[in-house]
Amino acid sequence: MxxxxxxxxxxxxxxxxxxxxxxxxxxxxxxxxxxxxxxxxxxxxxxxxxxxxxxxxxxDPFVVSSPQAVGTFLLENLGTGKFWADVQVTVLATLIGFIVASIAGVAAAFVLAQSKHLHDVVDPILTFFNSMPRVAFAPLFVVWFGLGITSKIVLAFSLCFFIVLSGALVGLTQVDSDLNTITRQLGANRRQHFLKLVLPNALPSIAASLRLALIYGFLAVVVGEMIGSSNGLGQQIAFYSGVLRMDAVFGILLVLGILVSAAVALLRMVENYFLRWQ
Missing domain, CATH: 1.20.5 (Single alpha-helices involved in coiled-coils or other helix-helix interfaces)
Known part of the structure; x- marks a missing residue:
């Protein structure tokens, strides 16, 4: 042996x-x-x-177009400055709304996680606002904030904020009770308990909510642009749908899909870097 x-x-x-x-x-x-x-x-x-x-x-190619027609549209338009200017408007509005909502959502979750009494008070209120279809508020935001980029940022914020808040709150509050007890018995103070246990436990949940919020942020901005805007990819979709250019609609949707996938992939790379300890 x-x-x-x-x-x-x-x-x-x-x-x-x-x-x-x-x-x-x-x-x-x-x-x-x-x-x-x-x-x-x-x-x-x-x-x-x-x-x-x-x-x-x-x-029917008139209804569903074809890959060949979509490719022809993209070849004719990807080199134009107007197309990329609309891409820039959509991406900028999404990023601003997403970043502000992410910071506010994580901060609000941290505050609520510190006080069970406060959480119990505001939880039904947050549930009420979260249950509302914020996309339905897009016409109101256009009336309140105009046809410019501000109304799209507010709409993206309204969707992203509750997604990030919910994910961060779950991660910050659902910590294993045995681990809580062990850290206290080992003499960890409140700061050490948060940095060494609560925050690492919450990061995966926060990261998942950020990816989902980014996707819905793009959705909010595009819907807002379709309802009322002078530029942006959503405005292009609304225009080409009105003139029955299905090749253009599918082409723009393809570009949007690539943009969102690239943004989510980049966010996942950042997530993997900060969660490499896993």
Whole structure:
């Protein structure tokens, strides 16, 4: 038995560790390549099916357009300054509303987490406002704040704030009771208890709520631009829908999808950096 154990032990521990790390890196690389290959295959297959159904007449190109027509629209418009100016307006309004809502949501959650009495007082009030479809307030915000970027920022804030508040509040309040007891018994003061236990426990929940809030922030801004705006991608969607240019509508939706996916991916990278201890 002892001879078997000795024979299985690596003769060079450093080389063994390097080999294990190399194997892990190769597995991650193969996994990443396979994931992206399947993604390209699924998307390419869907586009090919769409184009084929239009070509054989099973789908009306006037109603659903086609990948070829969408690609032609993008090639003709992606190089124009007007298109990217509208992209900039939409992204700017979303980021401002999202950032302000994130700061306010996390701060409000921290205050509510410190006082159960205060939380019990305002919880039904927050639930009442959160239950309202804020997108339905878009016409009112346009009336109150005008057709400019301010009404879109306010609309994005109204959606993002409650999402971040709910996620942060869950993370800050739902800490394992045994861990709370242990940190107190080990002599941790209030500051140490928050920084070493409560905040790390809340970060994953806060990060998840931020990703969701960013997506809904884009949704709010685009809806606000569709209802009343002189620029922005939402205004373009409303205009091209009115003139029945489905190729343009699908093209703009594709650009929006890429923008939101890139923003969420960037946010996930930041999240992975701060949560690398996990």
């Amino acid at each position: 002892s001879e078997t154990v000795v024979s299985n032990m690596p003769t060079d521990p450093d080389a063994w560790v390097k080999a294990q790390l190399r194997d892990i890196s190769l597995k991650r690389l193969r996994h990443g390549v396979s994931v992206w290959a399947l993604r390209v295959l699924v998307i390419g297959g869907a586009l090919a099916l769409w184009q084929s159904l239009v070509a054989v007449g099973w789908l």
